[in-house]
Amino acid sequence: MRHSRALRLLGIVTPLAAIVFAGLIGSVVIAMAGKSPLAVYKTMVLFSLTRFDSIALILFRCTPLLISAIAVSIGFRANLFNIGVEGQYFIGSFCAAWVGFSLRGLPAIIHLPLAACAAMLGGVIWALVPALLRVRRGAHEVITTIMMNSVAFSMVHWLIYVFLDVEQTTVPGMGSVRMRTPLVLATAKMPTMHSLLNPLLAPLGLEVPRHVYLNYFFPAAIALAFLVNYFIHRTPLGLEIRAVGHNPDAAETQGIDPNSVRLKAFLLSAAVAGLVGLSDLLTYFGYLDIDFPKGYGFTGIAVALLGKNNPVGMILSAFLMSFLRRGAEGAQVLEGVPMDTAAILEGVMILAIVVASSVFTRYARAWQKREARAHADQ
Amino acid sequence: MDTTAVVSLKGISKAFPGVVADRDINLDVTHEIHAIVGENGAGKSTLMRILSGLLRPDSGEIWLRGSRVTITSPGHAAALGIGMVHQHFMLIGRFSVMENVILGLEPSHHGVLDASAAKARVLALCRQYGMALDPDAKIRDLPVGLQQRVEILKVLYRGAQVLILDEPTAVLAPQEVADLFQNLRALKEAGKTIIFISHKLDEVLEIADRISVLRRGQMIGTVLAQDATREEIARMMVGRPVLFSLDKPPATPGDALLELKDLSVLGGLGNLACDRVSLSVRAGEIYGVAGVEGNGQTELVEAVTGIRKPRSGSIMLLGKQVAGQNPAAIRHLGLAHIPEDRQRRGLVLELSVLENFILGKHRSSNYVARHVTNTREARTQASRAIRDFDVRVASLDLTGGSLSGGNQQKLILSRELETGPKVIIAAQPMRGLDVGASEFVRSVLLKARQDGCAVLLVSADLEELMALSDRIGVMFRGRLVAELDRDLATVDRIGQYMVGTTAEAAR
Numbered sequence: 001m002r003h004s005r006a007l008r009l010l011g012i013v014t015p016l017a018a019i020v021f022a023g024l025i026g027s028v029v030i031a032m033a034g035k036s037p038l039a040v041y042k043t044m045v046l047f048s049l050t051r052f053d054s055i056a057l058i059l060f061r062c063t064p065l066l067i068s069a070i071a072v073s074i075g076f077r078a079n080l081f082n083i084g085v086e087g088q089y090f091i092g093s094f095c096a097a098w099v100g101f102s103l104r105g106l107p108a109i110i111h112l113p114l115a116a117c118a119a120m121l122g123g124v125i126w127a128l129v130p131a132l133l134r135v136r137r138g139a140h141e142v143i144t145t146i147m148m149n150s151v152a153f154s155m156v157h158w159l160i161y162v163f164l165d166v167e168q169t170t171v172p173g174m175g176s177v178r179m180r181t182p183l184v185l186a187t188a189k190m191p192t193m194h195s196l197l198n199p200l201l202a203p204l205g206l207e208v209p210r211h212v213y214l215n216y217f218f219p220a221a222i223a224l225a226f227l228v229n230y231f232i233h234r235t236p237l238g239l240e241i242r243a244v245g246h247n248p249d250a251a252e253t254q255g256i257d258p259n260s261v262r263l264k265a266f267l268l269s270a271a272v273a274g275l276v277g278l279s280d281l282l283t284y285f286g287y288l289d290i291d292f293p294k295g296y297g298f299t300g301i302a303v304a305l306l307g308k309n310n311p312v313g314m315i316l317s318a319f320l321m322s323f324l325r326r327g328a329e330g331a332q333v334l335e336g337v338p339m340d341t342a343a344i345l346e347g348v349m350i351l352a353i354v355v356a357s358s359v360f361t362r363y364a365r366a367w368q369k370r371e372a373r374a375h376a377d378q
Numbered sequence: 379m380d381t382t383a384v385v386s387l388k389g390i391s392k393a394f395p396g397v398v399a400d401r402d403i404n405l406d407v408t409h410e411i412h413a414i415v416g417e418n419g420a421g422k423s424t425l426m427r428i429l430s431g432l433l434r435p436d437s438g439e440i441w442l443r444g445s446r447v448t449i450t451s452p453g454h455a456a457a458l459g460i461g462m463v464h465q466h467f468m469l470i471g472r473f474s475v476m477e478n479v480i481l482g483l484e485p486s487h488h489g490v491l492d493a494s495a496a497k498a499r500v501l502a503l504c505r506q507y508g509m510a511l512d513p514d515a516k517i518r519d520l521p522v523g524l525q526q527r528v529e530i531l532k533v534l535y536r537g538a539q540v541l542i543l544d545e546p547t548a549v550l551a552p553q554e555v556a557d558l559f560q561n562l563r564a565l566k567e568a569g570k571t572i573i574f575i576s577h578k579l580d581e582v583l584e585i586a587d588r589i590s591v592l593r594r595g596q597m598i599g600t601v602l603a604q605d606a607t608r609e610e611i612a613r614m615m616v617g618r619p620v621l622f623s624l625d626k627p628p629a630t631p632g633d634a635l636l637e638l639k640d641l642s643v644l645g646g647l648g649n650l651a652c653d654r655v656s657l658s659v660r661a662g663e664i665y666g667v668a669g670v671e672g673n674g675q676t677e678l679v680e681a682v683t684g685i686r687k688p689r690s691g692s693i694m695l696l697g698k699q700v701a702g703q704n705p706a707a708i709r710h711l712g713l714a715h716i717p718e719d720r721q722r723r724g725l726v727l728e729l730s731v732l733e734n735f736i737l738g739k740h741r742s743s744n745y746v747a748r749h750v751t752n753t754r755e756a757r758t759q760a761s762r763a764i765r766d767f768d769v770r771v772a773s774l775d776l777t778g779g780s781l782s783g784g785n786q787q788k789l790i791l792s793r794e795l796e797t798g799p800k801v802i803i804a805a806q807p808m809r810g811l812d813v814g815a816s817e818f819v820r821s822v823l824l825k826a827r828q829d830g831c832a833v834l835l836v837s838a839d840l841e842e843l844m845a846l847s848d849r850i851g852v853m854f855r856g857r858l859v860a861e862l863d864r865d866l867a868t869v870d871r872i873g874q875y876m877v878g879t880t881a882e883a884a885r
Contacts, residue, residue: 234750236740243737246728253723254738255706
């Protein structure tokens with residue numbers, strides 16, 4: 001048993017080693033660009049972590065990544081690869097926007113949750129076709145969800161055209177056209193955390209800047225990470241999802257219908273995916289336009305991998321990803337290093353973590369096996 | 379018998395991190411058939427992998443015909459005349475016998491395969507050792523026994539003088555075993571030395587000249603087969619006396635609890651895997667299903683347990699029609715299933731012992747409180763059950779995959795039997811288990827029988843079936859070709875039904 005502590009420690013060290021490794025590769029890239037790696041990293045860290053607006057911004061940007069990672073991780077547990085988070089949050093965001101701008105006269109306590117439910121429903125509806133195709137016909141979800149992503153982008157563009165915000169479309173005298181939905185009503189908007197945080201931070205001489213839209217979706221996402229983890233590990237359906245994910249044959253033998261469990265896990269993943277865009281939609285933009293942020297779904301996959309589906313791991317990974325991007329912005333402005341360096345770091349880090357964790361898993365398994373054998377021999 | 383050593387192992391030790399696999403092993407193999415027996419994990423395989431160049435010993439010497447050698451690789455071992463016939467065949471199904479034999483050592487002429495020379499050499503080898511094989515036959519068309527012959531031929535083609543056979547009879551029917559033994563004796567006559575690894579004691583006693591016993595990495599001793607008894611060797615292997623003739627009171631069968639009528643089941647390829655099988659298993663009896671693997675037993679079990687939908691026919695479980703129902707519904711009626719592949723169907727190796735224990739009944743009111751798994755209750759029940767079933771595990775939180783084969787099987791037994799099922803379907807329950815663990819499984823099945831369970835026991839191991847069953851049915855090509863009372867069954871008779879030689883006469 002004393003080994004299990006060492007193993008847990010090793011489990012934490014493994015991703016850290018991968019991060020360091022990625023940093024080394026990144027140094028080579030930076031050096032090739034003719035800059036000093038140390039200076040660039042120093043700038044990244046200082047710019048990201050010593051400016052309070054950067055920290056608040058990193059937390060704000062964490063939110064969609066974390067929710068996306070949670071969605072992906074639910075799929076991973078059932079051995080499903082939901083690449084469709086991207087499309088699911090686009091549709092989910094549209095549904096939330098629709099509820100947000102079209103339903104009038106509701107109090108915030110109803111309107112906002114209703115918008116969130118609409119977002120989850122949108123995600124589920126968008127996942128229904130790939131999920132059913134997988135369960136009934138065995139069509140691989142990677143292929144079908146990628147297709148659905150493309151359809152979702154175009155569909156949302158069309159829906160924006162249908163619901164085009166006529167009042168705002170033409171700016172008098174300038175004739176410019178903004179391709180976007182009407183504004184979400186105030187009752188459906190998620191408030192920022194300024195009014196809560198600023199009084200607390202004031203004694204420290206800190207303040208969340210007005211241009212940072214850190215909002216209550218951030219703590220909600222953190223809570224969701226732990227809630228989903230609890231669900232996966234402590235409920236009968238959670239056990240079924242893990243059993244089917246690891247060994248559908250054994251699950252089936254024990255009377256569990258693998259396809260029904262896969263369907264549930266898929267739709268659950270999609271429901272969470274539907275929420276990914278809300279932090280941006282209901283706090284920052286207040287409308288859906290044709291430039292609504294893309295890519296959270298894919299980054300979420302990286303975050304889930306890096307965090308190994310574990311809530312704390314995914315929170316830290318989401319933070320790391322946001323930190324890298326913010327740091328890269330700083331490095332671009334202050335050091336003249338292109339933003340793409342951060343993308344390279346991200347990529348190498350994911351590769352390194354995948355390799356390192358598979359090595360670690362094999363090692364941990366052998367270790368556990370030996371311990372069990374030693375015990376059995378006693 | 380020539381008493382000069384062909385192979386000598388002197389003081390061989392090999393440790394893996396945390397375990398010593400072999401400790402100071404001394405072994406002399408002369409020109410003979412030398413059996414090495416021992417329980418799983420006794421160090422047989424490690425020792426043979428050292429001899430065949432797959433592993434290097436930590437210390438000790440290997441002597442071959444009076445000179446010391448250091449074997450660096452399997453290729454080197456082959457060059458020294460040592461060849462290994464693996465338990466799992468390494469053959470290419472689409473290739474012919476000849477192509478498989480010469481693969482890696484093809485005779486060529488200016489870089490072009492000399493097919494006629496190759497064929498001639500393969501034929502010459504077959505003739506020399508009295509092995510009937512068609513060099514042009516495709517491997518996938520051959521029965522298992524002949525495939526094994528090809529494996530042996532491969533080793534001979536590479537000039538082996540010492541042949542190591544790793545559990546060669548595990549996959550064979552009795553008649554095929556007899557053929558194999560005939561081949562081995564011929565090889566010995568032709569001057570080959572044979573090392574035979576097994577844990578089937580009857581076979582070892584029949585074929586071997588001498589038998590060496592390993593236990594927990596140590597050499598316990600070598601005995602002459604003609605002087606040895608099964609009980610003696612088993613005691614050497616386990617370290618204590620082992621019960622073979624089970625204390626088995628006469629059956630007092632009651633009502634039929636499981637009745638199959640004209641059950642037909644399609645296999646994975648759409649073939650008719652089970653063809654109108656009818657049988658019934660009564661309370662308080664063990665019904666054994668014999669047969670060479672792949673004759674429909676797997677599909678039969680899958681249909682009865684609800685994993686595979688039958689094509690036609692009926693399955694009555696405790697008087698209720700269950701054909702085509704799902705596994706959960708069938709289990710719920712009181713059916714326990716010990717699957718034939720415990721790592722694939724029995725356990726989820728990545729889940730903990732506790733989770734594996736409650737899997738299947740994880741939704742029962744015992745284990746769920748307010749929609750959440752009642753871990754405390756699960757732990758209590760699991761601790762009790764694994765104590766009753768002697769599962770040796772340090773913690774309920776270790777993964778199922780970390781357990782040894784015997785403990786995995788005991789964990790499955792504890793899960794399946796602690797609820798007091800009425801009908802037990804046990805498929806190959808003792809496969810791959812060592813003497814101690816199979817003894818335990820046997821006693822559990824017999825106890826269930828005493829308690830009035832109906833047990834359907836499917837096994838490819840005739841000894842096992844003969845020891846446990848009250849009636850024995852034999853499956854051949856999807857049909858139940860014979861059904862015999864235990865008193866009238868002999869290994870020979872069943873063996874003939876198993877290979878279909880008397881299939882016509884039976885119907």
